[in-house]
Amino acid sequence: MSLSPDFSKKDINKNIDRLINEGYEVARKASDGDSWESVISLLDEFEFRFERECSVNSHLNSVMFDEKFNQEYEKTLPKISKFYSNISTNKELFNAHKRVLDTNLTQQQTHIVHEAIKGFQLSGIDLDPDKQEEFKKIQEKLTVLSNSFSNNSLKSTNEWKKSVSKADLPGYSEDQLSKIRKKDGSFEITLQMPVYLDLMTFCENQTLREEVYKAYISRASEIGLTSKKYDNTKIMDEILKLRLKLANLLGFNNYAELSIASKMVESPNQVIDFLDLLINKSRSQALNEFQELESFAGCKINPWDFAFYSEKLKEKKYGFKKSDLTPYFPEENVLNGLFSLIKELYEILLKEIKEDSYHQDVKVFDLVKNNESIGRVYIDLYARENKRGGAWMSDYQPLTEKNKPVAFVVCNLNKPTQDKPAMFEFDEIVTIFHEFGHALHHLLTKVEYPCASGISGVPWDGVELPSQYMEFFAYDQEVIKKISSHYLTGESLPDELYQKIIDSKNFQSAIQMLRQCEFALWDIKTHMSSEDTYEILNEVRQKTSIIPPINENRFLNTFGHIFSGGYAAGYFSYKWAEVLAADAFYYVNQSGSINKDLTYSFKENILEVGGSLDFMTQYKKFRGGEPELKSVLLSNGIQ
Ligand SMILES: [Zn+2]
Numbered sequence: 274m275s276l277s278p279d280f281s282k283k284d285i286n287k288n289i290d291r292l293i294n295e296g297y298e299v300a301r302k303a304s305d306g307d308s309w310e311s312v313i314s315l316l317d318e319f320e321f322r323f324e325r326e327c328s329v330n331s332h333l334n335s336v337m338f339d340e341k342f343n344q345e346y347e348k349t350l351p352k353i354s355k356f357y358s359n360i361s362t363n364k365e366l367f368n369a370h371k372r373v374l375d376t377n378l379t380q381q382q383t384h385i386v387h388e389a390i391k392g393f394q395l396s397g398i399d400l401d402p403d404k405q406e407e408f409k410k411i412q413e414k415l416t417v418l419s420n421s422f423s424n425n426s427l428k429s430t431n432e433w434k435k436s437v438s439k440a441d442l443p444g445y446s447e448d449q450l451s452k453i454r455k456k457d458g459s460f461e462i463t464l465q466m467p468v469y470l471d472l473m474t475f476c477e478n479q480t481l482r483e484e485v486y487k488a489y490i491s492r493a494s495e496i497g498l499t500s501k502k503y504d505n506t507k508i509m510d511e512i513l514k515l516r517l518k519l520a521n522l523l524g525f526n527n528y529a530e531l532s533i534a535s536k537m538v539e540s541p542n543q544v545i546d547f548l549d550l551l552i553n554k555s556r557s558q559a560l561n562e563f564q565e566l567e568s569f570a571g572c573k574i575n576p577w578d579f580a581f582y583s584e585k586l587k588e589k590k591y592g593f594k595k596s597d598l599t600p601y602f603p604e605e606n607v608l609n610g611l612f613s614l615i616k617e618l619y620e621i622l623l624k625e626i627k628e629d630s631y632h633q634d635v636k637v638f639d640l641v642k643n644n645e646s647i648g649r650v651y652i653d654l655y656a657r658e659n660k661r662g663g664a665w666m667s668d669y670q671p672l673t674e675k676n677k678p679v680a681f682v683v684c685n686l687n688k689p690t691q692d693k694p695a696m697f698e699f700d701e702i703v704t705i706f707h708e709f710g711h712a713l714h715h716l717l718t719k720v721e722y723p724c725a726s727g728i729s730g731v732p733w734d735g736v737e738l739p740s741q742y743m744e745f746f747a748y749d750q751e752v753i754k755k756i757s758s759h760y761l762t763g764e765s766l767p768d769e770l771y772q773k774i775i776d777s778k779n780f781q782s783a784i785q786m787l788r789q790c791e792f793a794l795w796d797i798k799t800h801m802s803s804e805d806t807y808e809i810l811n812e813v814r815q816k817t818s819i820i821p822p823i824n825e826n827r828f829l830n831t832f833g834h835i836f837s838g839g840y841a842a843g844y845f846s847y848k849w850a851e852v853l854a855a856d857a858f859y860y861v862n863q864s865g866s867i868n869k870d871l872t873y874s875f876k877e878n879i880l881e882v883g884g885s886l887d888f889m890t891q892y893k894k895f896r897g898g899e900p901e902l903k904s905v906l907l908s909n910g911i912q
Pocket residue numbers: 707711737740
């Protein structure tokens with residue numbers, strides 16, 4: 274049993290080739306099987322080793338990007354995709370699964386085999402051989418296109434840089450300046466998220482804001498503020514075209530229908546109705562919020578002015594700046610406070626392990642229950658060049674009879690400086706809680722079948738429930754007491770500042786709601802149509818847009834969730850899961866404090882069962898009924 278991944282980046286193509294050959298042999302054996310052990314267990318044992326290898330390669334490509342490794346990594350992608358499509362279109366293996374269904378199975382096993390059979394069907398098992406061949410080719414092409422999309426986004430983000438002097442940055446605090454100060458004393462603006470956000474939020478120089486905004490919003494496009502050679506437009510069109518073809522081959526009218534076939538929701542129209550309802554409930558409040566901002570600014574608000582004036586208005590309304598909070602949240606206290614919450618909720622300890630991984634910034638923790646390690650998490654928190662932006666959790670290995678689960682948690686936060694510890698902004702802390710929600714879903718599993726353990730086999734629109742549920746705890750007063758400690762005085766966040774966080778939490782929440790619904794609605798609609806994707810975005814914006822976008826806006830060209838992640842025709846999952854998360858949190862917190870029994874019930878019915886049982890049924894079991902939409906409006910302060 275090993276909990277330590279091999280981060281050596283060695284021989285990845287040789288290893289993948291060897292594993293794939295082994296995989297075909299395992300599949301051949303399993304095809305002759307007729308029982309859980311001789312089919313599912315056999316495949317699972319292989320899947321465990323194979324997924325581990327794929328996971329660590331993908332992780333290193335994201336967090337330690339280098340051209341040479343990326344070339345090797347890209348060579349593995351079509352092979353892996355081809356292997357999976359061969360396996361999922363293997364008729365003998367499909368028949369073996371059907372034989373297993375006729376045997377005596379537990380409820381979990383039955384669910385798992387049913388889902389596997391559905392997976393075969395969605396992979397074109399019932400297609401004629403020539404159509405099947407076409408189907409496979411499309412899938413392989415899509416994998417390569419997605420990776421090119423992601424690389425173009427990264428390269429265009431890294432490429433753009435601008436040297437400025439201190440005089441160009443009025444409004445910057447010493448802390449913000451120290452983040453971008455170069456060795457020669459000059460300052461460098463980049464399009465990395467923390468740098469970009471600081472500039473948009475604090476820089477009083479409107480011309481510079483406009484310039485950086487335009488570079489950022491037109492990345493990887495034909496506009497040309499970043500190299501046109503990283504233009505993603507054709508790749509996006511090709512991806513959408515191929516997805517439609519894929520869906521049509523399976524007899525679906527469009528890709529949205531195909532995507533939803535494996536989700537909790539029942540149809541694309543149900544998604545549209547659900548989003549329309551949220552948009553309608555939010556629109557008038559959003560217009561009021563925008564009017565308030567405009568009259569505060571006393572001028573027309575351009576997209577590059579929005580964050581700047583919003584921060585100032587928020588400061589005026591609530592009497593604090595984001596940066597007033599930051600000194601209270603040094604890294605060590607945030608992590609220890611989070612760990613202490615996890616202990617309180619689930620009686621799990623996190624214990625740091627000294628281990629060299631792939632970078633000195635990575636921290637390693639074992640999860641310990643009753644003095645026994647039950648899993649491990651690698652935490653990689655700071656932004657650096659050659660690390661993909663954003664925050665995410667990925668699973669390295671699942672629980673099995675002989676192995677403990679391991680997860681990677683990645684963020685892009687500020688590093689410690691020479692004389693100060695790393696300190697996080699409050700919304701970044703919410704992100705850490707979010708990713709830990711995913712990690713706990715993966716690590717607290719009781720399911721020993723890799724295909725349904727942790728986050729495996731969980732429907733996409735359920736995946737974000739545990740993470741968003743965890744976010745709610747970041748706003749709890751007791752929790753904030755635990756995670757805050759002023760880096761100079763050790764004082765925890767004063768009550769008065771806490772109250773301001775709560776009052777300001779729903780600042781412009783209706784505008785935010787519209788923005789997220791805009792992404793989700795565009796995503797589902799573009800996957801129901803062959804119309805130009807920017808045209809569809811324009812149509813959606815009729816309902817959702819508060820500030821008209823500028824001509825250079827090519828936001829979709831770096832929208833990785835849709836074009837290189839797994840959220841195609843599934844972005845609504847965030848909102849769908851938010852409804853469940855709000856509903857769940859208000860339920861466990863109904864009497865004004867966290868109810869321990871209900872928290873445990875959440876763990877038992879949701880976190881521990883992963884993809885081994887029907888998600889919605891499990892949710893209702895925990896909740897004692899259907900989730901209610903009113904909780905999500907309440908939690909966003911929308912009347
Ligand atoms: Zn998430």
